[in-house]
Amino acid sequence: MKPTIVMVPRMPEALVARLRERYTVLGPMERSTPEALPAGAADAEALLTMGSLSTGAALIEALPKLRLICCYGTGVEGVDRARAKARGIALGNAGEANAASVAEFAMGLVLATARRIPQADRFVRAGRWKGNSVERMPAVPGLAGRRLGIYGLGAIGSRIARRAEAFEMEIGYHNRSRRADMPYRYHDSLLGLADWADILVVSARASAENRHAVDAAVLEALGPRGHLVNVSRGIAVDEEALCAALEAGVIAGAGLDVYENEPQISDRLKALDNVVLTPHIAAASDSAQAAQQEVLLGNLRAFFAGEPLPSPVPL
Template sequence: MPEPILLAFGVSARMRGRLEALYEVHGPVGGVRPETVPPEARHARVLITIGGHRTDAALMDALPDLGLIACYGTGYEGVDLAAAKARGIQVTHAKDANATSVAEFAMGLVIAASRDMTKGERMLRAGEWPNRKAERMPLVPGLAGQRMGIYGLGAIGMRVATRAAAFEMEVGYHGRAPRDGIGYEYHPTLRGLAEWCDVLVVAVRATPANRHAVDREVLAALGKHGVLVNVARGLVVDEAALTEALEQGAIAAAGLDVFEHEPHVPEALRALPNAVLTPHMAAFTLSAQRAQAKVMLDALEDFFAGRTPMNLVAEMA
């Protein structure tokens, strides 16, 4: 008899086929809550979810046979780790499976926001270029010689740093503590990093402790010529403060792939010409998705074979 698993979100037809060949698959049930768990899925041994979905103690209690919560991506901020640990439930995630793709995308946002790419595209598409032959686009500093500050020098942050260095940028970072053997300049406070840098890239893992870490104070420190890029999670940035800073010119521009209440993006933010906005797509590459799928399938195989999965979240290891 195949082991029962529950999907908290829709997966590709190919992935579902791979799962159904091995397991009894239930769902998807979007944003799983205790009252939405189908009766036939209440004995699921595994919940496959994503970090942004709330997976709390009440949901775990509604799935009494649950032994593994497998987060498809790298994030797991929605999982109550203490509740899982108390119930003996293992929690896995994709670790650095998508780090290269996200770092590539982060640099794309850095370039687009810093070099006014979308402003130029809008001008061209509107047919305004022929009328502006004698008028240049506003001059911008470019990236060479600029300072990039990275908030969170993990798998993604390190890859962003190497790419920024290739663009001849000076790199500094902030995190919980300095990293051994790292040549980049460490800044003990996020505000200090913002004061130092020209471009601030948010690549930190989202936790309740860093909710709205990028606030009005940090944005003011970044300054009117500064650029903010966020490829971490929307909750790390105070979205209202950021919108205000962009509207008032307190910072120059922003590139955002993540938002505080996805998929909702406030109209005021969407209306800003100095914000480059994308729908949480940094990890949407074939290589990243294949790597994430493999990590997840390996976790399920290990769990049902009685082995400890290799990709447990750090707090559960």
């Protein structure tokens, strides 16, 4: 008899077909709440979800046989880890599967905001470019020699740093602790990193502890020629403070792939010309998606075989 698993979000059809070869798959669910659980969920031993969705205590308790929560992607911020630990439930994610994809997208946002690429596209489409003699866009600083501050030098952040080296940038970072294996300049506070940096990239793993870590004070420290890029989670940035900073010229611009209340995006952000907005697609490359799916399948196979998870998350 196949083990039963519950799938909260709608997942790629090819992945679901592979899951059905080994498991009885229930779902997707309309929302991640106990009352939305499909018939037969009481027999589920594994729950497939995403970090951006809530996997709260009530949902966990509504699944009496649950022994594994598996997140598609790297985020686990929506999981009530204390409740999972108390129940002896294992937690897995995609580990470093999408790190390269997210890092390259982060550099795309760095280029887009610092070099004003979307604004240049609009300038041309509006018919404003008449050659250099009538009107041209103002010059902006390049990336070479500028300071890139990385908040969170993990799997993604370290890859961003290596890519930024190719642009001849000076690199600093803030982590909970210094990384002895990395040659970059360490800052013992996020505020200090922002004060030093020209461009601040947020790649820290989202959690309750770093909610609104990038606040008004950090943005003020980044300064009027500074740019913010966020490829982590929206909760890491105080969005109201960011809107105010962009509107008032406290910082020069921003590139955002994540937001506080996805998929809703603030009308204030959408009205601004100095922010680049993308729909949470940093990991939406063929290679990253394929890798994430393999890790998810690997976590499930290992769990039901009684083996250690390939990509566990400590509780």
